Amino acid sequence: MIKLFRYIRQRLLLENKFGKYLTYAIGEIILVVIGILIALSINNYNDNRQQRKIEQAYLLSLQSEFKTNLEKINNCLTENHNQVKAVENMLALFDDNLRDTTSEKETSDIIYSVFKGVVTYIPSKGVVTDIISSGNLNLIQNEKLRQKIASFESSLDFLKIQEVSTHEMKKELQKQLNENGSVRKVLINKGFNFEHQSISDTASNKKVFGLIKFENTLLDYYLTINATNGSRFFGGIKEQIEQILVELDSEIIK
Template sequence: MVKFFRHIRQRLLTENKINKYLLYAIGEIILVVIGILIALWINNLNTIKQQKEVEKIYLLSLKGEFEQNYDLLNGTIKNNEQLINHLESLSMLFDKNVYDTITETSVNKYLFNAISPTVEFNPSMGVLTEIISSGNLKNIENFELRQYLASFGNSIEKLKQHQTDGAKFYDKAVEHYLKDGNLKKTIRIMGREVKGNSKFESINNKNLFNSVEFENHIFLYTRISKTKSALHYLPLKNDIEKIIQIIESELKN
């Protein structure tokens, strides 16, 4: 093909047909430019296709991660609601009218349910962290989704701080319980196996509810558990639902 075009150029020059030669040269240049543009277009299509494939992999991975976090968060919300109910039941024991009518067995039941491990939401963020830290968030085409993903980490950091503050009040309440109450007695009354006797068996855990300090710790722990749900858990649930919804829509396109 190259020889063919060269032969035409040489024949035109030999025949002294300068005008036709110039037109031919221009036409040849145009053909070369068109060829380059087509090559660039094809290359661009391949690049876009590759980016789409990478984005799809990210979206599928994010979908799995956020669905897992959604189930985890629902469980956390449920556990936090149960904890709040237990704490509010415990707080009623500071009411003299209730305190005078309740048995020590019931008191230990309320203590056992309320003074339990703190409720925390610790989501899996491996996929999201990798995408953001590697600078690949730009590969997510949907602008709204990029915004949600970029702000999710900040929301979790704020939640962690709130959970840390709540754990402090929980620790204070437990510290008071361990100082002036009898944990071994509570465990035994709740039907758990406890070996050996204790010379402190005579301690009545009802006496904990004569302490204003213990009441304050329980009150603050209840308040912070409620605000965790209102300020963090429920908004996060809405964000995760929106993220999953957008991802599913993008995957259908």
């Protein structure tokens, strides 16, 4: 093809047809430019198609990750709700009339239900971290989805502050119980067996419910965990995850 163009140019020059030569040369330049533009267009198309493939792979991975996170946050909401109920049962023991009619076994059950564990949300973040740290977040075309993914981690940081505060309050409660009650008595009433006897075997944990300091700390703890299920913490994380899943579903090619 190049040899043909060269032959035509040389022939026009030999025949002194400069005007036609100039016109032909311009036409040849235009053809070359058009060829370059077509090549660039094809290259851009291939690049865009490859980026869309990567985007779809990320979207599917994100969908799986956030479905797992939704399940985890729902479990946290349920566990925290049960914790709120357990603390309400413990607060009721500050009523002298109710406490007098509650057995040591029932008292131990209530104490154990409050202290048996802590509610902590540990989300899966592998895909989100990879997308953000690799700079590939811009591959996701949906701007709203990009913003929600980018803000997810900051929401988790805010939640972590609340969780740390909650755990510190629970440690303080545990400390006061250790100072004024008997953990051994709770464990015995829950079925734990100890080889040797102890002075705690005849102790009663009901006396801790006559302490104003213990009640105040328990109330602080109650208000905190009650708020944790609200829109600023667990409830807000759940809503954010659900919104991300809606956006992901709209972007994934079926």
